Amino acid sequence: MDYSIHSIKQHYIIIIFVVLISFNFISAADYRIYLLGIPIVNVSMEASKNALSFHTETLGMIHSIWPVNNHYFTEYDSISFGIRKYTKLINQGRYNGELNAYYDLTNSQLKYNDESVFVTDSVQNIFTLLARVSYQSAENLDTKWYPMNHEGVPQRAMFLLAGTEKLKIDDEDILCDHYRLDIEETDGASVHVSPYDYFTDHVASNDALHQLWVEKSGERRIIKASVSIYGMTVTAKIQDN
Numbered sequence: 001m002d003y004s005i006h007s008i009k010q011h012y013i014i015i016i017f018v019v020l021i022s023f024n025f026i027s028a029a030d031y032r033i034y035l036l037g038i039p040i041v042n043v044s045m046e047a048s049k050n051a052l053s054f055h056t057e058t059l060g061m062i063h064s065i066w067p068v069n070n071h072y073f074t075e076y077d078s079i080s081f082g083i084r085k086y087t088k089l090i091n092q093g094r095y096n097g098e099l100n101a102y103y104d105l106t107n108s109q110l111k112y113n114d115e116s117v118f119v120t121d122s123v124q125n126i127f128t129l130l131a132r133v134s135y136q137s138a139e140n141l142d143t144k145w146y147p148m149n150h151e152g153v154p155q156r157a158m159f160l161l162a163g164t165e166k167l168k169i170d171d172e173d174i175l176c177d178h179y180r181l182d183i184e185e186t187d188g189a190s191v192h193v194s195p196y197d198y199f200t201d202h203v204a205s206n207d208a209l210h211q212l213w214v215e216k217s218g219e220r221r222i223i224k225a226s227v228s229i230y231g232m233t234v235t236a237k238i239q240d241n
Helices: 003-022 060-065 126-135 198-202
Strands: 030-035 038-047 051-058 069-076 083-092 095-104 109-112 115-118 145-150 153-169 172-185 209-215 222-229 232-238
Touching (some): 038 060, 051 060, 126 172, 126 209
Antiparallel strands (some): 030 232, 038 051, 209 222
16 A cells, blocks of 8 residues: 555544544434544443443444444543543454553552552543533633543643534534633653553644534533544534434
8 A cells, every 4th residue: 555545544544533532422412423524433422420431433434444343431420520430442443452440549549450550539531521521611611720641641631611602403503612622741650551542542642623512501512523633624513313
């Protein structure tokens, strides 16, 4: 295969998976990921007061080139949104991987398989951040840094309110808070724990612009999200059930 073509395909795949992991949705709903207007991934979501699980599966041409069928589950404290359990099962092409983690309250450690890192009991991951934005108002979220650990890597994250916008989903106009989500690495010990996973390997890229639009009232559903990286933008939209 020509190297330039291979690189372009790899970059497309990476940004598809970044948007999936960056913006998963805290309501019982289905979402679809689009690249250049073409549907490429389905996301099925189930959520409760303190847990979030979802299933992602590629569609069409992407599924033919490199099929993905991944499952993620996060359990968190319903007040602080701190991680309590986190598991993932990865099926990407011919590759299979698994990660299991839990928070040890006694020792203030997040234990990933056979590795441990010291963290505060309110430490977030990308999933708990999305749970938080679906429960809390813009006044409580805007410009606040949250401690985060991205599968063994110390980080912090912040929601920045960009404004209020009205989005049309099918025939419905929905008033949304528009956020930018910034994620950056912080000082501290890192451990390599994650199995090979395009989703989480690229979610925290400093080169990516993450945006999301959250329903301003009612269920506070995440209505739309986008990630721009490598000069391309992938968009996720809620599906009308």
